[in-house]
Amino acid sequence: MSHTAEHSSFLAHHFSDAEQQRxxxxxxxxxxxxxxxxxxxxxxxxxxxxxxxxxxMFHNAHYQLDLRLGTINTIVLITSSxxxxxxxxxxxxxxxxxxxxxxxxxxxxxxVFLIIKYFEYSHKIHLGQLPGKFYxxxxxxxxxxxxxxxVYFLMTGLHGIHVTAGMGVIGWILYRTARNxxxxxxxxxxxxxxxxxxxxxxxxxxxxxxFYLIG
Amino acid sequence: MSKPASTHVPHILPLKVYLSVxxxxxxxxxxxxxxxxxxxxxxxxxxxxxxxxxxxTLVALFFMHLRYDSKLYMIIFVAAVMFLAVFIILTMxxxxxxxxxxxxxxxxxxxxxxxxxxxxxSQPHSVPDTAALHRQLPADTSGKGH
Amino acid sequence: xxxxNYLNEPKGIKSWLLTLDHKRIGLLYLFxxxxxxxxxxxxxxxxxxxxxxxxKDFFDADTYNQLFTLHGAVMIFLFIIPSIPAILGxxxxxxxxxAKDVAFPRLNLASWYIYVFGSLVALYSIITGAxxxxxxxxxxxxxxxxxxxxxxxxxxxxxxxxxxxxxxNFIVTIHKLRAPGMTWFNMPLFVWALYAxxxxxxxxxxxxxxxxxxxxxxxxxxxxxxDPAMGGDPVLFQHFFWFYSHPAVYIMILxxxxxxxxxxxxxxxxxxxxxxxxxFSSLGIAFAGFLVWGHHMFVSxxxxxxxxxxxxxxxxxxIPSGIKVFNWVATLYKGSISFEAPMLYAxxxxxxxxxxxxxxxxxxxxxxxVHLHDTYFVVAHFHYVMMGGTVMAFLGGxxxxxxxxxxxxxxxxxxxxxVALIFVGFNMTFFTQFILGAKGMPRRYYNYLDQxxxxxxxxxxxxxVMAVGFVIMAVYLIHAIFRGRPAxxxxxxxxxxxxxxxxxxxxxNFPQTPKLTHGPYDYDTVTAPMT
Numbered sequence: 001m002s003h004t005a006e007h008s009s010f011l012a013h014h015f016s017d018a019e020q021q022r023x024x025x026x027x028x029x030x031x032x033x034x035x036x037x038x039x040x041x042x043x044x045x046x047x048x049x050x051x052x053x054x055x056x057m058f059h060n061a062h063y064q065l066d067l068r069l070g071t072i073n074t075i076v077l078i079t080s081s082x083x084x085x086x087x088x089x090x091x092x093x094x095x096x097x098x099x100x101x102x103x104x105x106x107x108x109x110x111x112v113f114l115i116i117k118y119f120e121y122s123h124k125i126h127l128g129q130l131p132g133k134f135y136x137x138x139x140x141x142x143x144x145x146x147x148x149x150x151v152y153f154l155m156t157g158l159h160g161i162h163v164t165a166g167m168g169v170i171g172w173i174l175y176r177t178a179r180n181x182x183x184x185x186x187x188x189x190x191x192x193x194x195x196x197x198x199x200x201x202x203x204x205x206x207x208x209x210x211f212y213l214i215g
Numbered sequence: 216m217s218k219p220a221s222t223h224v225p226h227i228l229p230l231k232v233y234l235s236v237x238x239x240x241x242x243x244x245x246x247x248x249x250x251x252x253x254x255x256x257x258x259x260x261x262x263x264x265x266x267x268x269x270x271x272t273l274v275a276l277f278f279m280h281l282r283y284d285s286k287l288y289m290i291i292f293v294a295a296v297m298f299l300a301v302f303i304i305l306t307m308x309x310x311x312x313x314x315x316x317x318x319x320x321x322x323x324x325x326x327x328x329x330x331x332x333x334x335x336x337s338q339p340h341s342v343p344d345t346a347a348l349h350r351q352l353p354a355d356t357s358g359k360g361h
Numbered sequence: 362x363x364x365x366n367y368l369n370e371p372k373g374i375k376s377w378l379l380t381l382d383h384k385r386i387g388l389l390y391l392f393x394x395x396x397x398x399x400x401x402x403x404x405x406x407x408x409x410x411x412x413x414x415x416x417k418d419f420f421d422a423d424t425y426n427q428l429f430t431l432h433g434a435v436m437i438f439l440f441i442i443p444s445i446p447a448i449l450g451x452x453x454x455x456x457x458x459x460a461k462d463v464a465f466p467r468l469n470l471a472s473w474y475i476y477v478f479g480s481l482v483a484l485y486s487i488i489t490g491a492x493x494x495x496x497x498x499x500x501x502x503x504x505x506x507x508x509x510x511x512x513x514x515x516x517x518x519x520x521x522x523x524x525x526x527x528x529x530n531f532i533v534t535i536h537k538l539r540a541p542g543m544t545w546f547n548m549p550l551f552v553w554a555l556y557a558x559x560x561x562x563x564x565x566x567x568x569x570x571x572x573x574x575x576x577x578x579x580x581x582x583x584x585x586x587x588d589p590a591m592g593g594d595p596v597l598f599q600h601f602f603w604f605y606s607h608p609a610v611y612i613m614i615l616x617x618x619x620x621x622x623x624x625x626x627x628x629x630x631x632x633x634x635x636x637x638x639x640x641f642s643s644l645g646i647a648f649a650g651f652l653v654w655g656h657h658m659f660v661s662x663x664x665x666x667x668x669x670x671x672x673x674x675x676x677x678x679x680i681p682s683g684i685k686v687f688n689w690v691a692t693l694y695k696g697s698i699s700f701e702a703p704m705l706y707a708x709x710x711x712x713x714x715x716x717x718x719x720x721x722x723x724x725x726x727x728x729x730x731v732h733l734h735d736t737y738f739v740v741a742h743f744h745y746v747m748m749g750g751t752v753m754a755f756l757g758g759x760x761x762x763x764x765x766x767x768x769x770x771x772x773x774x775x776x777x778x779x780v781a782l783i784f785v786g787f788n789m790t791f792f793t794q795f796i797l798g799a800k801g802m803p804r805r806y807y808n809y810l811d812q813x814x815x816x817x818x819x820x821x822x823x824x825x826v827m828a829v830g831f832v833i834m835a836v837y838l839i840h841a842i843f844r845g846r847p848a849x850x851x852x853x854x855x856x857x858x859x860x861x862x863x864x865x866x867x868x869x870n871f872p873q874t875p876k877l878t879h880g881p882y883d884y885d886t887v888t889a890p891m892t
Binding site: 012013014015020023024027028031032034035036038039040041042043045046049054131132133134143144146147150151154 | 460461462464465466468525528529530532533536537538563564565566567568570571572575578579582583584585586588591592593594597600601869
């Protein structure tokens with residue numbers, strides 16, 4: 001087989017061929033995404049129940065979130081998902097430069113997302129719109145408005161941690177791409193990173209309406 | 216076709232697909248933000264969730280390649296959402312029905328039990344005056360033999 | 362031993378601590394998990410010692426509360442959840458399906474290190490004032506008590522990752538690494554059971570993660586999610602907790618059921634009755650197990666509607682479990698049974714698990730549970746299922762595969778003596794507790810009324826009988842590693858693939874990729890020579 005030498009660099013000893021290895025990685029990644037969905041799931045349950053108990057308070061409290069910044073962040077994250085998908089496509093076509101360009105774009109957009117989030121958070125902290133016993137704001141009608149901000153900070157915070165982790169992984173595969181670790185024959189790590197990044201986007205797609213639009 | 220079987224042939228989507236999906240996602244974002252400014256009462260939640268679900272489906276099908284990959288991944292994805300739904304729904308059977316009291320409980324099961332409400336309450340934290348209790352019970356319930 | 366195998370090549374402590382071989386990782390787990398089992402066992406003995414007579418004997422009430430919390434948490438998070446999958450599953454799963462290793466060997470090693478780290482964090486709580494909440498960490502008490510709840514919950518949180526990674530690894534291994542000819546319905550039933558277990562591990566454990574994280578944040582920062590004083594709901598914590606922890610009892614029992622299927626077919630020398638029914642009932646239990654968590658909360662203040670729904674759904678779990686017990690008994694029927702130690706464990710399992718399962722039906726019935734809740738009846742029930750079920754199956758599997766792991770056989774006579782002692786001691790300890798519970802003895806008290814003394818005393822004596830059995834077992838098993846007589850590749854005459862490779866196996870399991878010539882239970886057509 002002509003390509004054996006090329007494969008041996010990444011094929012682990014216990015797989016019989018590269019396709020088996022690739023599919024195993026992908027299946028493993030999807031199961032990991034399933035655990036991520038259920039991890040966030042617990043918080044979605046908390047959101048659903050507290051909102052169902054206090055619909056008016058949630059509605060009043062959601063006006064405290066900045067719809068403009070939330071919308072911009074949604075657009076930023078969706079665009080970063082596009083550039084991530086294009087990074088994989090470039091590597092499929094053997095276009096290393098395209099991959100690097102798109103990964104850098106993705107990193108840049110992720111940074112914009114976190115910077116905007118930072119401004120939102122600091123504004124909230126300034127106003128005392130904080131979770132639980134740290135809540136000092138007085139302008140929201142309804143029972144226990146701090147619960148809204150508990151759930152808000154927990155969910156967007158956990159999401160933010162995932163964005164940060166994703167940036168680390170993207171940085172790592174950017175480095176590996178630059179070091180010529182990938183080719184049209186082997187780009188599994190980029191593909192796996194892409195799946196993870198899309199899931200982070202997907203979770204934001206639900207967080208955005210739940211907090212910014214309907215509360 | 217002429218390549219060896221173990222050579223990986225990536226499934227490459229045309230650029231147009233990625234771009235149109237991204238445009239659709241952005242359009243839906245604008246729509247959902249606009250709709251949220253109108254007031255449909257409780258339907259705001261429904262509409263927002265439907266649009267979010269459409270967006271999520273687009274991301275999953277095209278960006279995450281679910282449409283073109285093995286069905287197994289689709290099953291995993293759907294299973295995650297399904298078990299999350301089970302979690303929410305079964306929990307809500309509790310949280311949404313906490314204050315419901317069924318007819319059975321609203322009435323005393325034993326009609327005679329109502330008499331306990333008419334008993335004079337003994338001093339708190341003292342031994343209950345069982346003698347007084349027995350004096351007030353009718354013969355057929357207290358006479359069971361002690 | 363002269364021949365090269367996974368135990369003696371490569372050499373050196375570093376080669377063990379950095380090994381990617383699933384068999385060596387299985388043994389690393391064996392070491393860690395048995396240490397946890399020993400610790401949990403010591404805690405249990407101390408509890409029984411205190412309960413020998415009413416009033417304060419050795420510990421005050423607070424220490425007793427910490428001891429039963431430690432016993433529960435260590436036994437559940439450090440021992441029983443990882444026990445069968447991580448030790449025996451790691452060791453035999455790739456062998457059984459003819460693979461060279463699990464799909465992600467590095468992840469496998471990482472999950473062992475995560476296990477060790479999580480265990481140490483959990484045990485660190487002993488130094489800082491062990492938690493006294495019970496292993497369930499119910500709020501609001503767990504957010505208020507002065508004991509070290511955070512170390513214990515953080516430990517359990519970390520251990521969750523280990524569990525998830527093991528499950529993920531197994532699912533991918535079973536899907537992608539089966540040997541040629543190893544179709545889904547040629548897989549041994551232990552593999553099916555591990556598969557069903559792994560599905561629960563990846564679906565449920567993340568919810569435990571977020572639950573414990575919320576509890577820790579609640580305790581540290583007071584976010585009010587579970588605090589009734591701040592508009593939070595403590596019963597919601599119970600929903601979160603049991604959404605994981607009820608499926609988790611199937612993480613504990615399903616692999617045990619898989620082992621029992623192997624043992625019964627092997628030692629009855631008979632084709633297993635209803636292969637597909639057993640395989641699918643594992644998946645059925647895994648699925649139904651997610652719908653019944655509210656039966657732990659009948660007296661918690663959850664709505665009556667929810668309580669009725671959960672009680673109704675609970676009965677469905679009985680069906681697949683019943684199918685399994687029926688099929689095992691049907692396999693025994695007219696089999697030529699050899700009463701080796703593993704088989705004695707399997708028969709113990711059949712008896713004890715059936716008692717544990719049936720009393721579970723009592724407790725799942727809403728009205729009965731209201732009376733029996735938080736009594737020793739519940740304690741007896743889950744010890745019959747967890748210890749009489751899972752631990753018996755685990756020990757049976759350990760005795761079954763011990764010669765494969767070490768290439769040496771233990772003393773079979775002492776093994777039979779020890780299983781008898783454990784069986785008798787177990788029933789003395791825990792059957793008594795059914796009676797205690799039915800008479801109204803509440804659980805989790807260090808003190809009790811004089812009228813319960815004879816039963817409590819008998820139960821404590823039973824725990825000593827069990828302890829003697831375990832000490833004997835430890836001695837002959839360790840003795841076998843160094844001095845046991847060499848065991849052949851197939852001492853039991855079993856037909857599954859792991860017995861076709863030498864004992865102990867080679868580094869990559871098989872001399873060449875195995876070819877399947879018969880099914881796992883074709884005892885009617887194939888006879889494997891006992892070697």
